[in-house]
Amino acid sequence: FQLNMEDLERGEELGRGNYGTVTKVLHTPTGVTMALKEIRLELDNAKLNAIIMELDILHRAASSSHIVDFYGAFFVETCVYYCMEYMDRGSLDTVVNFSFGETVPALHPGPDGEEEVIWQGVPEDVLARIAGSTVKGLKFLKDELGVIHRDVKPTNVLINNRGQIKLCDFGVSGQLEKSIAKTNIGCQTYMAPERISGEHQNTVGTYTVSSDVWSLGLSIIEIAIGRYPYPPEAYSNILAQLKTIIQDDAPTLPSDRYSPEACDWVASCLVKVPDGRATYAELLEHDFIQRDEAKANAENGDAVDMAGWLSKALQFREAKIAHVQALAAAALAPSA
Ligand code: ATP
Numbered sequence: 001f002q003l004n005m006e007d008l009e010r011g012e013e014l015g016r017g018n019y020g021t022v023t024k025v026l027h028t029p030t031g032v033t034m035a036l037k038e039i040r041l042e043l044d045n046a047k048l049n050a051i052i053m054e055l056d057i058l059h060r061a062a063s064s065s066h067i068v069d070f071y072g073a074f075f076v077e078t079c080v081y082y083c084m085e086y087m088d089r090g091s092l093d094t095v096v097n098f099s100f101g102e103t104v105p106a107l108h109p110g111p112d113g114e115e116e117v118i119w120q121g122v123p124e125d126v127l128a129r130i131a132g133s134t135v136k137g138l139k140f141l142k143d144e145l146g147v148i149h150r151d152v153k154p155t156n157v158l159i160n161n162r163g164q165i166k167l168c169d170f171g172v173s174g175q176l177e178k179s180i181a182k183t184n185i186g187c188q189t190y191m192a193p194e195r196i197s198g199e200h201q202n203t204v205g206t207y208t209v210s211s212d213v214w215s216l217g218l219s220i221i222e223i224a225i226g227r228y229p230y231p232p233e234a235y236s237n238i239l240a241q242l243k244t245i246i247q248d249d250a251p252t253l254p255s256d257r258y259s260p261e262a263c264d265w266v267a268s269c270l271v272k273v274p275d276g277r278a279t280y281a282e283l284l285e286h287d288f289i290q291r292d293e294a295k296a297n298a299e300n301g302d303a304v305d306m307a308g309w310l311s312k313a314l315q316f317r318e319a320k321i322a323h324v325q326a327l328a329a330a331a332l333a334p335s336a
């Protein structure tokens with residue numbers, strides 16, 4: 001079916017990125033809840049049409065359980081809109097952005113009367129599931145659609161209440177990529193060193209696939225430690241940060257919390273020379289992922305409780321938000 005604005009009933013805003021807004025919508029003819037992404041572009045109709053046609057290859061693609069479903073795209077005036085599967089727990093950055101061991105007062109003290117909630121981070125089996133799902137999504141895009149993601153980062157890795165992990169925002173449309181102003185690269189970059197230094201700017205080929213592998217490694221560390229992996233002093237100055245990425249050793253997974261296999265897997269993504277990085281096939285064959293596969297295929301059902309972990313994470317997040325709000329209210333209250 002053809003999607004159009006008249007059939008979409010707007011709900012809450014899900015988030016805002018550098019280029020547009022994502023809104024929860026209800027497609028009234030089918031009753032399907034979707035996520036609507038709006039990208040504002042100053043383009044003529046011919047170019048907008050080209051983008052819509054390019055996005056349409058997503059329709060013809062056999063679906064993968066590791067990329068979000070695509071429902072359709074259209075444009076109104078100078079905005080491109082596309083509808084994708086709504087992931088009810090949002091992106092991973094919001095789920096895990098806390099420091100390990102952080103405690104906040106419990107919102108609903110449990111049966112044992114716990115007064116505090118502790119952020120236990122992302123256990124290794126959950127991290128392996130996230131990493132494996134992401135690699136499978138990226139491999140599917142490349143093998144089945146001939147598409148390189150180009151924007152792998154935690155905000156583009158989505159999760160739902162069943163604990164399924166899916167990728168969104170991949171570069172299917174060359175025209176769209178060209179039209180989105182790349183002037184604002186944000187204050188945290190996931191770009192591989194070779195993309196920053198621009199040596200391979202014109203050799204679109206193997207380099208771009210392995211650039212996604214770099215971004216993947218960086219994203220997995222961010223998900224594990226709850227913050228962007230490069231030191232905060234680099235945030236304030238984007239040029240200093242880019243220099244650090246090119247010159248310094250790549251970040252690593254904390255070896256006191258994760259096994260040598262997990263650390264090795266991430267290190268094989270974050271090799272500074274693009275040719276030295278692991279391929280998707282190698283990443284999937286690695287013990288870190290293979291151990292997770294064994295659990296997924298376990299006789300008594302999946303041994304990794306993704307949904308259980310997710311609900312604990314959301315409990316922490318909820319308690320943390322309430323705590324921060326209470327602190328803010330106390331700070332604003334007139335002192336006695
Ligand atoms: P950038 O603009 O650099 O790509 P971004 O990925 O954060 O950054 P958007 O892609 O516009 O920006 O997405 C904004 C937010 O909307 C995301 O961070 C995510 O939390 C939420 N979001 C995006 N797609 C979906 C979806 N399909 N279901 C649920 N939430 C989504």
Ligand code: MG
Binds near residue numbers: 017155156168169
């Ligand atoms: Mg995004």
